[in-house]
Amino acid sequence: MKSKEDLRLRKNYQYQTVFKYGTSMATRRLVLYMFANQENVTRAGFVVSKKVGNAVKRNRVKRLLKESYRRLAGNIMNGYDLVFVARPTAANIQFSQAVEEMNRLLKKAGLIPVSHKSAKPAPQEAGEKE
RNA sequence: AAAGCAGGUCGGAUAGUCGCGGGGUAAUGCUUUACUCCGAGGAAAGUCCGAGCUCCAUAGGGCAGGGUGCUGGGUAACGCCCAGUGAGGGUGACCUCAAGGAAAGUGCCACAGAAAUUAUACCGCAAACCGGAGGUCAGAUGUCAGAGGUCGGUUUACCGGAACUAUGUAGGAAUCGCUGUUUGGAUUUUAUCGAGACUGAUGCUGACAUCUGAUCUCCGGUUUGUAAGGGUGAAAUGGUGCGGUAAGAGCGCACCAGCGGUCAGGUGACUGGCCGGCUAGGUAAACCCCACCUGGAGCAAGACCAAAUAGGGGAGAGAUGACGUUGCCCGCCGAUCUCCCGGGUUAGGUCGCUAGAGGUGUUAGGCAACUAACAUCCCAGAGAGAUGACUAUCGCCCCGGAAGGGGAACAGAACUCGGCUUACAGACCUGCUUUGCAU
Numbered sequence: 001m002k003s004k005e006d007l008r009l010r011k012n013y014q015y016q017t018v019f020k021y022g023t024s025m026a027t028r029r030l031v032l033y034m035f036a037n038q039e040n041v042t043r044a045g046f047v048v049s050k051k052v053g054n055a056v057k058r059n060r061v062k063r064l065l066k067e068s069y070r071r072l073a074g075n076i077m078n079g080y081d082l083v084f085v086a087r088p089t090a091a092n093i094q095f096s097q098a099v100e101e102m103n104r105l106l107k108k109a110g111l112i113p114v115s116h117k118s119a120k121p122a123p124q125e126a127g128e129k130e
Numbered sequence: 131a132a133a134g135c136a137g138g139u140c141g142g143a144u145a146g147u148c149g150c151g152g153g154g155u156a157a158u159g160c161u162u163u164a165c166u167c168c169g170a171g172g173a174a175a176g177u178c179c180g181a182g183c184u185c186c187a188u189a190g191g192g193c194a195g196g197g198u199g200c201u202g203g204g205u206a207a208c209g210c211c212c213a214g215u216g217a218g219g220g221u222g223a224c225c226u227c228a229a230g231g232a233a234a235g236u237g238c239c240a241c242a243g244a245a246a247u248u249a250u251a252c253c254g255c256a257a258a259c260c261g262g263a264g265g266u267c268a269g270a271u272g273u274c275a276g277a278g279g280u281c282g283g284u285u286u287a288c289c290g291g292a293a294c295u296a297u298g299u300a301g302g303a304a305u306c307g308c309u310g311u312u313u314g315g316a317u318u319u320u321a322u323c324g325a326g327a328c329u330g331a332u333g334c335u336g337a338c339a340u341c342u343g344a345u346c347u348c349c350g351g352u353u354u355g356u357a358a359g360g361g362u363g364a365a366a367u368g369g370u371g372c373g374g375u376a377a378g379a380g381c382g383c384a385c386c387a388g389c390g391g392u393c394a395g396g397u398g399a400c401u402g403g404c405c406g407g408c409u410a411g412g413u414a415a416a417c418c419c420c421a422c423c424u425g426g427a428g429c430a431a432g433a434c435c436a437a438a439u440a441g442g443g444g445a446g447a448g449a450u451g452a453c454g455u456u457g458c459c460c461g462c463c464g465a466u467c468u469c470c471c472g473g474g475u476u477a478g479g480u481c482g483c484u485a486g487a488g489g490u491g492u493u494a495g496g497c498a499a500c501u502a503a504c505a506u507c508c509c510a511g512a513g514a515g516a517u518g519a520c521u522a523u524c525g526c527c528c529c530g531g532a533a534g535g536g537g538a539a540c541a542g543a544a545c546u547c548g549g550c551u552u553a554c555a556g557a558c559c560u561g562c563u564u565u566g567c568a569u
Contacts, residue, residue, distance in 0.1 A: 010514065013477045045514065055175090055542055063150095063518045070149065071519090095519060 009045030009081060018045070018083045025109055029090035029097075030065075032105050033083040042111075044069050044082045051088045061086045061093065068098045075112045082111075 009015060022035030037043070046065045048058040065084055076082075084102070093101075106112045 008514085011477055012514075015514070047514080056540095059542060060518085062514095063516095067149075067519050 009043050009083065014043075014081065015045055015047070015083060018081050022081070022083070025105070026087075027101055027105050027108075029087055029093060029101055030105055031085040031087060032109055033085070034109055034111070035081045036079055037081045038079075040078055042073075042076050042078050042080045042082065044073075044084065046084050046086075048086045048090075049088075052086055053091045057091055061090055064093060064095050064098045065102070067095065068102045071099055072103060072106065072112070076106060077111050077113070080111065 009018070018033045018035045022033040024031060024033045026032070046062050046069075048062045048065075050058070052058050052061055065086065069084070090098075103112070
């Protein structure tokens with residue numbers, strides 16, 4: 001579907017727009033850039049710089065971020081372009097840590113409603129605990 | 131069994147759930163859905179070589195530049211691989227080598243060292259001469275002391291003498307002291323005397339002084355010979371031994387190394403034998419010489435399509451236009467319009483893009499690298515860039531008594547191959563070596 005394609009930022013100009021005009025906030029391992037895209041969908045992109053490590057480590061961090069985003073995507077409000085940037089401290093992050101940290105970051109940004117939070121992440125948290 | 135050498139293989143497994151990229155089939159219909167299949171490595175890495183492929187350039191040849199450098203083979207090609215040769219290392223299995231030419235020329239050889247290439251002589255060694263000092267030996271003379279011989283006195287003792295104690299003295303000693311002539315002749319004495327070839331005892335010891343000579347040592351100097359030896363140095367003008375020499379030296383000889391020639395073996399690098407002359411420093415990852423190879427850029431190469439935009443060329447049409455003309459036709463110019471062509475740009479798309487100098491197996495050839503034939507298999511193809519997450523069980527390692535807990539390297543395809551290099555927890559297999567133990 002078109003909606004699936006639109007979930008990802010694909011082009012360099014899209015990233016440049018978010019970086020240039022968007023607002024940012026950060027946690028210890030992640031940085032989030034967000035930009036209201038005037039559309040009805042929310043798209044995400046992921047950036048892992050060379051400071052994080054070699055190609056293997058960067059690949060792993062990016063995949064973990066993508067998987068985390070996939071878990072959380074249903075709760076996120078529409079209408080934003082998001083760019084998650086991994087900081088060098090994220091080099092050896094675990095998957096459960098990635099999910100938790102991204103969740104905190106999105107709540108901090110106000111993209112996840114507080115009411116929804118208790119409803120949907122519940123199974124994921126249960127899974128993490130197990 | 132331990133230590134080691136060489137080569138090779140692997141790089142957790144299985145199941146389930148959710149998710150991602152691609153191919154195929156079907157449906158829907160031009161974008162999705164369903165099913166199914168596939169989906170990182172031995173180095174995918176570094177991008178160091180060599181190729182394919184693409185575009186550009188290019189008649190041929192040469193120069194310059196770059197690369198390679200023992201031999202033979204393999205290969206599409208290579209700076210790679212295999213088999214050898216040589217040199218070096220290791221007890222050994224085995225390992226390492228940028229391994230053409232220094233007798234074409236030029237350059238360099240720091241420091242140290244006497245000296246680093248037209249070397250030459252600092253020390254040393256040796257010869258000759260000169261000067262000085264010292265030792266030893268011998269001789270001569272003198273003095274002194276002792277000892278001894280001899281002679282005399284003499285009972286041994288003892289006393290005394292002598293140019294005594296040596297270029298043969300004392301002593302002994304064959305033998306000789308004659309012949310002729312004259313004076314008349316003979317004998318004896320002189321003679322415990324003289325000469326005497328020859329022989330020959332003791333012939334000594336110590337001290338001192340002077341002189342002479344020889345020799346040795348040391349010091350200094352001059353001249354000459356020498357390259358054996360010499361704190362050095364990466365490297366010292368072949369090495370070792372014997373002879374030789376004043377001392378030495380390929381000065382001579384033997385062996386070794388090196389050089390040249392020749393013969394034999396080998397495709398060849400090279401090896402072995404014989405002969406010869408008798409010495410030639412190192413450095414070519416310094417220039418250089420020789421032999422061979424060599425156009426450039428790279429998949430963001432490059433090809434095609436689409437849309438938009440600025441605008442070039444060509445063709446046609448062409449006003450109530452300008453010029454020629456009094457005017458018209460006509461000629462020429464020409465705003466504008468239509469079509470065509472080539473080119474450029476890009477948050478577009480498609481191709482290039484994965485069936486290949488491919489993998490596996492068998493057979494044949496080859497010591498091997500590798501090659502050939504046959505059979506069989508299809509094994510990633512993205513584009514902010516898929517190959518992931520979670521759970522369970524088993525296997526491995528560590529901690530722990532157990533329960534249990536923790537850990538698992540180096541590392542991610544980007545046009546494709548052949549190599550090289552570098553990184554890598556651990557596990558396994560094969561062959562071999564050395565040492566120890568047992569039989």
